[in-house]
Amino acid sequence: MSPSSGALTRPEQDESSPAGHSRIRALVPLAGVAALLTAAWGIAAWVADALPGPTATVAQLWEMAADGRAGSILWRVAVFMGVSFAIAMVLGIAGGLAISMSRWADRGLSAYLAALQAMPTSMWIPVVAILLGTDVWSLGAVVTLGAVPAIMLGTRTAVRNVPPLLLRAGRTLGERGTSLVIRVVLPAALPGIMTGVELGWSIAFRSLVAGEIFSGALSGTGIGTVIARSRRTGDLTEMMATIVIVLVFSVVIDRWVFSRVQAHLRARRGLVDPGLPH
């Protein structure tokens, strides 16, 4: 099966076949690309002496898994991102709804939000570190605030794109005010809001690592300690292993959370082309 045809038919298969058969088939392209990337990495490591190859990294990963360091990094990244991002989602979606309801607020805020979204959030790290101290949650604040503008703007755009006909239908059926927002505007805007959320997630992750680079143990996830150690010793094996851990974490979140939610939202709304034959 070619990767492209797999990508086209996957959502339908997810829905129609209850067994894990299609799910495994959907993983084939993912595993294939992983193999290709590993091969490229091997060649790069063979050319560049300082870069540890896949074998050395896997050995290091094995060691880190055995002594609990890998699990600890994964666990702490998950908790840190989970908490910070949950707060960002609540603030971002609520804020986005608020600015889409008020023309005045939209005109006043949107330009600044767009600028904040484009600006590297890591610029706030020194400010926050001095104001709030080098505490775990001072980086949490940076990560949260980095994600909020993207989620707010995504929500605003999604709410603006809600078909007016659905709002009229909602009003005709007796909804207004807050309950119209909850029962019509939010569900209608959800696919668009999810796009903003995904963008916010990637910005949040960048902010996290930027914080780690800035100051060793700022977030307490352990990534900073690894960065500091690699810088000191010049040995990149542990660093590469940590990169692999973070990469796996990102892929898992993307595949098993964001893609799933998007596919589900789109399938329910009839936004997925079932493909031929009709």
Added chain:
Amino acid sequence: MSASVRLEAITQSFARRGRRRAALSGVSLDIEAGEFVTVVGPSGCGKSTLLDLVAGHTRPQRGSVTVDGVAVSGPGPERMIVFQEHALFPWLSVQANVEFGLRSAGVDPASRAGTAHAWIARVGLADAAHLHPHELSGGMRQRAALARALALAPQVLLMDEPFSALDAPSRDRLHVELQDLWRETGTTIIFVTHNVREAVVLGDRVIVMSSGPGRIMGEVSVTLPRPRVVESGRVVDLAQQVRGLLDEADQMGIAAPREGQDGYVTI
């Protein structure tokens, strides 16, 4: 359950690209409780504006709209509107769509499900209750939209060209079913269309409108026995009469665009 609708000397205009355009000019219309009135006219004659006014989505600039003697001040569950495009919520199943308005009205979950189920069955969608709108055909979507509106037992049912996007067989079937539903519920129906025969088939009275700005040209009362079908000879004859009124509007220099042009009237 039905209510009378009274529009008095309505004048309405919109600003479009900085210029004011009159949509309705001095429109007065009296509709009795339980009457089935159809409004026919070319696109842009203000038919939809008329429904919006009764539904409470817009307010008249001049004139008044009353339902059972009470001035319309906003949307309300006693005045339901069925749109040209089904306007079903795409993230909800047919069942949940029909329950939507009942939930807004504060009906408890058990009787909500029962009422919705009964109406879904009544419009012939019992087997499709769990499907989402995108899984339905055009005709089924309009049936679901009709069930959603009727579930709230409206006193006035406003229909804005609801069947114009359907294929002819579905439309013919829905014509017959709508006449049955009207007889059963006794609700007042104002049905807007640009299809002259459809107007004659459905209405007790056909109101003929002209565009630029919209005004009432005249009306034709239809006393043929129900249910009527579009192929019936007497329907075709009456449709000619309605057509004649539209042509008169044309000769008076009021635009009733012809076939092939923007907003033409089909017969």
